[in-house]
Amino acid sequence: MRIMLSITRASIVIFLLFTSIMSAQQDSLKTISDNKEQFKRKFSFAFSLRNVNPTGDNFAGEGLSNGLGGGLGIHYYMTHDFYIGGALEYDGLRIDDISIVGPYERITKFNTYIYVGYEFTINDQFRLLSDIGYGHTENRNRQNVDQGGAKFKDTGGLLRIGTSLDFLISDKMAFYVGPSYEYVFYDIDAARSLETNFERGNYFNITLGIRLITPK
Amino acid sequence: MRLLIILVLILLTTSCEPRLENNVRAQLSARVLTASNIPIPDVEVTAFNENFINIDPYSLAKFSAPEQDFILGTGLTDENGVVSYVMLLNNNSGTRVALLADGYPETIIDLADSNYKEDLEYVLEDIVLKKSSEIILEMVNTSGASNSFNVDFIYESSFCSQFNEQGISEDFDCNFFNRLSVDTTEMVNEFEFFNAVYPGSLLVRYTDVQGNPVEQTFIISNPNENYVINY
Numbered sequence: 383m384r385i386m387l388s389i390t391r392a393s394i395v396i397f398l399l400f401t402s403i404m405s406a407q408q409d410s411l412k413t414i415s416d417n418k419e420q421f422k423r424k425f426s427f428a429f430s431l432r433n434v435n436p437t438g439d440n441f442a443g444e445g446l447s448n449g450l451g452g453g454l455g456i457h458y459y460m461t462h463d464f465y466i467g468g469a470l471e472y473d474g475l476r477i478d479d480i481s482i483v484g485p486y487e488r489i490t491k492f493n494t495y496i497y498v499g500y501e502f503t504i505n506d507q508f509r510l511l512s513d514i515g516y517g518h519t520e521n522r523n524r525q526n527v528d529q530g531g532a533k534f535k536d537t538g539g540l541l542r543i544g545t546s547l548d549f550l551i552s553d554k555m556a557f558y559v560g561p562s563y564e565y566v567f568y569d570i571d572a573a574r575s576l577e578t579n580f581e582r583g584n585y586f587n588i589t590l591g592i593r594l595i596t597p598k
Numbered sequence: 599m600r601l602l603i604i605l606v607l608i609l610l611t612t613s614c615e616p617r618l619e620n621n622v623r624a625q626l627s628a629r630v631l632t633a634s635n636i637p638i639p640d641v642e643v644t645a646f647n648e649n650f651i652n653i654d655p656y657s658l659a660k661f662s663a664p665e666q667d668f669i670l671g672t673g674l675t676d677e678n679g680v681v682s683y684v685m686l687l688n689n690n691s692g693t694r695v696a697l698l699a700d701g702y703p704e705t706i707i708d709l710a711d712s713n714y715k716e717d718l719e720y721v722l723e724d725i726v727l728k729k730s731s732e733i734i735l736e737m738v739n740t741s742g743a744s745n746s747f748n749v750d751f752i753y754e755s756s757f758c759s760q761f762n763e764q765g766i767s768e769d770f771d772c773n774f775f776n777r778l779s780v781d782t783t784e785m786v787n788e789f790e791f792f793n794a795v796y797p798g799s800l801l802v803r804y805t806d807v808q809g810n811p812v813e814q815t816f817i818i819s820n821p822n823e824n825y826v827i828n829y
Contacts, residue, residue, distance in 0.1 A: 480684075481683055481684065482684065484671065484685065484686045485669045485672060485686065525668070530647075531616065532617060532618045532668045532688070533617055534618035534619060534620050534686065535620040535621065537620070537621060568621070571621055571622050571623075571718070572622070572624075573625040573717065573718035574719065575719065576623050580623050
């Protein structure tokens with residue numbers, strides 16, 4: 383828990399530092415004409431597909447295979463560039479090595495989190511979004527028929543850092559692609575010899591999506 | 599109406615889905631030896647949990663043996679006879695461990711989960727596997743006895759339940775008792791026992807023609823044993 387808090391604090395500090403630096407640089411990046419009236423955004427709805435890659439020196443990185451998933455997100459623009467939001471994500475993963483994770487076959491992973499972010503305008507067509515989120519994750523694990531077909535869950539807290547490059551088709555619609563990194567603090571009660579392997583999980587994701595933006 | 603029945607069936611099916619314990623990973627480790635303390639490699643050590651929900655376990659069983667339902671963990675022993683693996687848990691009933699090795703009858707050990715729940719380390723002390731022996735015992739009528747009588751046979755059986763208490767496996771119900779009748783009109787009565795294990799012993803008890811109680815012990819040390827008792 384202490385590690386989780388310190389990582390969360392460190393991530394927030396890094397994020398704020400990063401956004402302040404980028405904000406200072408933003409003026410030089412802006413190529414939008416000062417004379418052009420800016421499109422005022424209210425909400426952004428995101429629909430995405432993603433490739434999920436468990437990584438790291440833990441049960442997820444060593445025992446799970448890559449998977450595919452999808453997600454829904456909505457964020458509200460507090461200012462022209464600063465936003466807050468929430469998202470739901472759903473991923474399908476399979477087991478690579480039952481000697482590391484236990485005898486089950488597949489995982490359906492759900493993420494729910496809230497996030498804050500900042501949007502950097504590169505030019506008329508491209509924008510860079512960067513956000514940090516915190517929430518809950520749930521691995522719904524399932525055995526195959528030969529293993530007994532039983533179900534159980536692994537749950538935990540989720541810290542997520544993501545960024546995306548948006549390509550604007552119009553003021554109200556954009557395609558985006560980008561990486562995100564999830565740091566999961568699992569609530570798994572493990573034998574002492576397994577504790578370090580089951581206390582956390584890391585996931586690196588590549589997301590492809592579409593964003594719909596509503597005006598103010 | 600049909601739709602309603604289908605919906606109810608779906609709900610019942612999904613609500614009855616078996617569950618293992620959430621957010622738990624235990625570790626099971628054990629060493630498997632012969633009776634002469636030699637490690638046995640390639641023993642399949644499977645932790646499982648019985649499912650008592652099945653109405654007809656033979657048609658609904660989800661594992662090869664109907665009584666072994668949820669696989670909680672499985673692994674093979676190495677050249678030192680040692681196995682260690684991540685294990686899942688089920689709160690609904692006790693954990694059992696099945697040991698399967700070439701040339702040995704299956705051994706089942708019941709684990710006292712309460713001993714391990716605190717630290718989740720299921721460390722089993724040395725588990726001894728014994729091989730099966732087929733015994734043929736002949737009772738030969740050399741005294742001219744004419745009254746039939748009963749003979750008791752007591753031996754260690756492969757149909758043995760072991761119970762693991764505080765990490766130590768203890769024989770729970772391994773001694774097999776068999777009472778058979780000797781037909782004195784036959785010169786030789788032959789008895790066969792297929793579920794004995796060795797090394798072990800066979801105790802034979804009966805009352806002779808003079809009315810004296812007789813006890814005779816045979817050492818079982820081979821896969822096939824032939825013994826003769828003259829009465």
